[in-house]
Amino acid sequence: MGISRRRFLKVAGLSAIMAVGGKAGFELLRPGQVEASLPLTKGKRWAMVIDMRKVTDEIIQKCKEACHKAHNVPEFGNPKVELKWIWEEEFEHAFPDQEHEYVADGIKDKGFPLLCNHCSNPPCCRVCPTGATWQREDGIVMMDWHRCIGCRFCMAGCPYGSRSFNWGDPGKAPKELNPDFPTNPDFPTRTLGVVEKCTFCNERLAKGQLPICVEEANKIEKDSFIFGDLADPDSNVRKALRKHFAIRRKPELGTSPNVYYIIG
Amino acid sequence: MYDGGKIIVGLIIGIGLLLSPFFYNAGKAVKAPEPELTPKAKEAKVCVAPTPYMRNNHMHLLDDWRQTVVRNGERYYKASTGKMYYKSLQVTCLDCHSNKSKFCDQCHNYIGMDPYCWDCHIVPKENK
Numbered sequence: 001m002g003i004s005r006r007r008f009l010k011v012a013g014l015s016a017i018m019a020v021g022g023k024a025g026f027e028l029l030r031p032g033q034v035e036a037s038l039p040l041t042k043g044k045r046w047a048m049v050i051d052m053r054k055v056t057d058e059i060i061q062k063c064k065e066a067c068h069k070a071h072n073v074p075e076f077g078n079p080k081v082e083l084k085w086i087w088e089e090e091f092e093h094a095f096p097d098q099e100h101e102y103v104a105d106g107i108k109d110k111g112f113p114l115l116c117n118h119c120s121n122p123p124c125c126r127v128c129p130t131g132a133t134w135q136r137e138d139g140i141v142m143m144d145w146h147r148c149i150g151c152r153f154c155m156a157g158c159p160y161g162s163r164s165f166n167w168g169d170p171g172k173a174p175k176e177l178n179p180d181f182p183t184n185p186d187f188p189t190r191t192l193g194v195v196e197k198c199t200f201c202n203e204r205l206a207k208g209q210l211p212i213c214v215e216e217a218n219k220i221e222k223d224s225f226i227f228g229d230l231a232d233p234d235s236n237v238r239k240a241l242r243k244h245f246a247i248r249r250k251p252e253l254g255t256s257p258n259v260y261y262i263i264g
Numbered sequence: 265m266y267d268g269g270k271i272i273v274g275l276i277i278g279i280g281l282l283l284s285p286f287f288y289n290a291g292k293a294v295k296a297p298e299p300e301l302t303p304k305a306k307e308a309k310v311c312v313a314p315t316p317y318m319r320n321n322h323m324h325l326l327d328d329w330r331q332t333v334v335r336n337g338e339r340y341y342k343a344s345t346g347k348m349y350y351k352s353l354q355v356t357c358l359d360c361h362s363n364k365s366k367f368c369d370q371c372h373n374y375i376g377m378d379p380y381c382w383d384c385h386i387v388p389k390e391n392k
Contacts, residue, residue, distance in 0.1 A: 072386075136337065142334070144334045144335060145384065146330060146334065182386050185354065185386050185388070186352075186354060186355050187354075188354060188384040188385045188386065189384050189385075189386060190384055191380075191383040191384050202337065206337065206339050
């Protein structure tokens with residue numbers, strides 16, 4: 001006796017559902033697939049080395065001002081809705097894994113300039129559902145604000161707090177704190193519901209200029225901020241790292257951050 | 265049908281009201297606005313592409329620009345004339361066409377188009 005038409009259709013339908021669903025589930029969970037879809041860094045890896053022996057609060061403040069001015073980042077005067085591309089933090093917050101009771105005097109209360117680390121293995125890019133943030137071939141973790149839907153997965157994914165969310169229209173930031181906003185007519189602003197962060201000044205790099213914080217810091221203290229290509233063994237950053245001991249923020253997380261801090 | 269007369273009269277009035285704008289505007293077409301050129305744009309004579317192309321396809325060109333600049337980091341555009349342009353709405357387009365209200369908005373309003381470029385991209389101040 002053969003199989004009835006009704007039973008055949010039932011079995012065929014069920015197996016089709018299982019096949020499709022199972023395949024999707026497998027693909028979703030298959031490890032390494034996300035990494036494989038990211039473009040590989042082709043011999044270029046932009047990095048920054050910050051010499052903490054030379055950096056002062058004044059330098060950090062000047063860098064922050066210049067950066068936020070150049071990228072139209074408004075000041076809200078409220079840490080809850082704060083937008084920051086580069087900011088200052090104490091040692092214990094910048095390096096919570098290195099902190100202990102007896103941190104050296106000159107380090108304990110020193111302000112550290114923090115910014116996006118442009119990780120070689122960026123968790124923010126893994127979690128972005130729209131591809132609005134991704135790693136360029138030169139290592140820069142770039143953002144496409146046209147595509148950002150404001151889900152803030154990247155903010156949850158970033159262990160460095162490098163990303164800020166536009167809780168309101170940046171154009172509506174308090175006028176008394178931002179008298180001449182937007183400050184740079186050559187750069188766009190962002191809009192409500194978009195995440196933003198440091199982009200290593202890729203628009204300046206394209207013109208052959210250094211990131212604005214590097215330029216600004218070096219005006220005050222030469223070589224306090226060093227920017228270069230880690231892939232090139234003769235680059236200024238590689239030379240600085242060969243010569244001095246430097247630490248990175250939370251390297252144990254495996255994100256492979258590309259901002260180095262020379263300590264003492 | 266109960267109250268047939270009232271219903272039919274009501275329907276006629278209702279449909280009449282609904283169609284009244286069409287009767288009101290029948291026969292007179294609103295003229296399409298002509299984009300106004302600034303002296304700087306007039307002087308330049310050529311845009312990054314021929315005018316008829318720009319008129320029909322500026323949105324595709326801008327979309328292509330934003331895609332290639334942001335995603336691929338290709339920041340320069342070679343026009344068919346061989347001239348290189350920096351691909352930027354704010355820096356290049358609005359430099360000549362600094363009169364957004366007369367150059368962009370007029371037509372966009374006419375066809376009921378509301379592009380969200382200006383949510384982020386800064387519009388130059390216009391002297392009115």
